[in-house]
Amino acid sequence: MSKITVLGAGSWGTALALVLCDNQHQVTLWTHNSEQKLQLEKDRVNNKYLPGVSLPNSLHISDNLNQSVDEADAILLVVPTKAIRNVCKQLNAILDKPTLIIHASKGIEPDTHLRISEMIREELDESQIKDIVVLSGPSHAEEVGLRHPTTVTAASEIKDTAKTTQELFMNSYFRVYTSTDVIGVELGGALKNIIALGAGISDGLEYGDNAKAALITRGLAEITRLATNLGANPLTFIGLSGVGDLIVTCTSVHSRNWRAGNLFGKGMNIDEVEEELGMVAEGIRTTKAVFQLANKINVKMPITQGIHTIIFDDEEPKKVVDYLMKRAPTNEMDDISEMLRTRLSD
Numbered sequence: 001m002s003k004i005t006v007l008g009a010g011s012w013g014t015a016l017a018l019v020l021c022d023n024q025h026q027v028t029l030w031t032h033n034s035e036q037k038l039q040l041e042k043d044r045v046n047n048k049y050l051p052g053v054s055l056p057n058s059l060h061i062s063d064n065l066n067q068s069v070d071e072a073d074a075i076l077l078v079v080p081t082k083a084i085r086n087v088c089k090q091l092n093a094i095l096d097k098p099t100l101i102i103h104a105s106k107g108i109e110p111d112t113h114l115r116i117s118e119m120i121r122e123e124l125d126e127s128q129i130k131d132i133v134v135l136s137g138p139s140h141a142e143e144v145g146l147r148h149p150t151t152v153t154a155a156s157e158i159k160d161t162a163k164t165t166q167e168l169f170m171n172s173y174f175r176v177y178t179s180t181d182v183i184g185v186e187l188g189g190a191l192k193n194i195i196a197l198g199a200g201i202s203d204g205l206e207y208g209d210n211a212k213a214a215l216i217t218r219g220l221a222e223i224t225r226l227a228t229n230l231g232a233n234p235l236t237f238i239g240l241s242g243v244g245d246l247i248v249t250c251t252s253v254h255s256r257n258w259r260a261g262n263l264f265g266k267g268m269n270i271d272e273v274e275e276e277l278g279m280v281a282e283g284i285r286t287t288k289a290v291f292q293l294a295n296k297i298n299v300k301m302p303i304t305q306g307i308h309t310i311i312f313d314d315e316e317p318k319k320v321v322d323y324l325m326k327r328a329p330t331n332e333m334d335d336i337s338e339m340l341r342t343r344l345s346d
């Protein structure tokens with residue numbers, strides 16, 4: 001049994017805390033919101049973020065970060081990307097030993113274009129980090145809350161800590177694979193949210209299944225193109241954190257990013273979409289970050305560019321689809337086969 005502290009009491013933090021409780025660990029769920037702490041303790045259900053799922057009696061709820069992380073064997077960081085630095089700055093002031101940090105958030109920071117593990121490394125001292133493991137894959141909190149079969153990947157360059165993470169989370173309904181491709185697993189989880197916005201926009205326009213399959217497939221090509229340029233292994237994208245997460249996020253009604261896209265497709269603007277959603281759709285910020293990054297390093301990402309125009313320039317979704325369809329004709333596999341050739345000959 002390990003002592004594990006989950007930082008972030010949204011949908012995903014709550015669902016993962018439940019998995020860890022089912023595995024008989026000693027688990028604390030930390031919320032920064034003292035009203036939410038009282039509500040969770042009183043009702044033993046996360047009414048706002050994971051309604052209908054009972055919290056195990058063994059789950060300890062806290063709004064005191066210092067007490068929560070004291071003596072923790074591992075910290076699971078699962079707040080939205082925009083809150084990562086703030087939470088890590090607080091951790092920096094209190095962590096007094098090398099700690100295993102597992103993160104399950106999915107995003108890229110605008111302007112710096114950093115992945116989450118890179119942001120964590122900037123905010124914590126080296127002496128506070130035993131390792132950083134990323135946990136990612138097709139996993140909606142709502143279904144994990146029902147204990148439906150789910151599979152994810154735990155990635156670290158250090159095989160032992162990826163294995164430790166696998167052992168902490170594995171059970172009969174939650175299967176964990178390991179990987180050493182941290183860059184690929186983090187980028188897969190972050191970038192699929194952009195394409196899920198696109199799938200939602202397409203559904204909002206009522207374009208049907210052909211268009212969505214096209215977005216998923218060409219979206220995967222676009223994700224692989226950027227990620228390989230940044231050092232990821234292209235094979236990661238045929239795995240759970242690549243195509244697996246892309247499929248679930250583009251097709252599930254649980255997806256916050258698909259729902260946000262659907263609202264854009266029906267004509268709402270960014271303020272209206274964020275107000276209506278009430279939960280984080282990471283793809284919005286990540287679209288901004290990836291649009292900047294792709295321009296900077298000169299990688300072609302036409303779908304991301306189109307979604308950026310809809311979200312941040314209020315362009316009509318139909319016009320963007322029209323533009324995407326009428327681009328210069330091209331060969332489907334050119335750049336992908338080149339990437340695979342280069343990588344496999346390494």
Ligand SMILES: NC(=O)C1=CN([C@@H]2O[C@H](COP(=O)(O)OP(=O)(O)OC[C@H]3O[C@@H](n4cnc5c(N)ncnc54)[C@H](OP(=O)(O)O)[C@@H]3O)[C@@H](O)[C@H]2O)C=CC1
Nearest residue numbers: 009010011012013032033079080083105106140141279280
């Ligand atoms: N939901 C899912 O199924 C999955 C989500 N993820 C990823 O997990 C991450 C979290 O998403 P999710 O749980 O869905 O988000 P939610 O919108 O459900 O919840 C976000 C939580 O983070 C809290 N929070 C916001 N800012 C801070 C802060 N500065 N300090 C501490 N806590 C803060 C919010 O508190 P408050 O209510 O006070 O704002 C809320 O409890 C995202 O990166 C997402 O992509 C990954 C896989 C699955």
Ligand SMILES: O=C(CO)COP(=O)(O)O
Nearest residue numbers: 137138139140255256257
């Ligand atoms: O990452 C997720 C599923 O794997 C959650 O996606 P959404 O944030 O779009 O709900």
